[in-house]
Amino acid sequence: MEVLHEYRQGRRWIARLPYGADLLQSLEQFAAAHDIKVGRLEVIGAVSKAVVAFYDQEKKEYGALEFNEPLEILCCTGNLSLREHTNRAHLHIILGRQDGSTRGGHLMSGTIVFAAEANIEELAGPELHRGFDPRTGLPLWEKD
Ligand code: ZN
Numbered sequence: 512m513e514v515l516h517e518y519r520q521g522r523r524w525i526a527r528l529p530y531g532a533d534l535l536q537s538l539e540q541f542a543a544a545h546d547i548k549v550g551r552l553e554v555i556g557a558v559s560k561a562v563v564a565f566y567d568q569e570k571k572e573y574g575a576l577e578f579n580e581p582l583e584i585l586c587c588t589g590n591l592s593l594r595e596h597t598n599r600a601h602l603h604i605i606l607g608r609q610d611g612s613t614r615g616g617h618l619m620s621g622t623i624v625f626a627a628e629a630n631i632e633e634l635a636g637p638e639l640h641r642g643f644d645p646r647t648g649l650p651l652w653e654k655d
Pocket of ligand 1: 602617618
């Protein structure tokens with residue numbers, strides 16, 4: 512394991528996301544509005560539809576999966592950092608269906624909030640930037 516930086520607890524927010532909002536975009540807008548450069552996120556609630564992705568490690572590309580049905584957000588967790596100097600959220604989500612089965616993946620834009628409660632925590636310390644990693648093809652955190 513490679514430690515990139517050490518952080519202290521920063522500001523904390525409890526927020527309710529608006530009905531009809533795009534889940535990922537709302538969190539990124541919140542991070543930009545409050546200048547949260549590094550942080551962690553937790554969201555529970557429900558969505559009216561969802562778009563997630565699965566990363567194909569051989570092709571090095573994301574394949575999108577769209578679920579056009581009401582779903583519970585059973586668990587949605589992730590982080591905030593910077594990519595090309597913009598606030599970016601990276602979240603993974605587990606969604607519950609009416610029969611108790613689950614769907615999930617890497618959260619994409621197009622996931623629409625029915626009701627959602629977010630716990631947003633800032634980590635105080637150095638900026639954390641994402642950059643292209645040739646081995647994985649992913650925008651991973653960089654050590655500077
Ligand atoms: Zn991911």
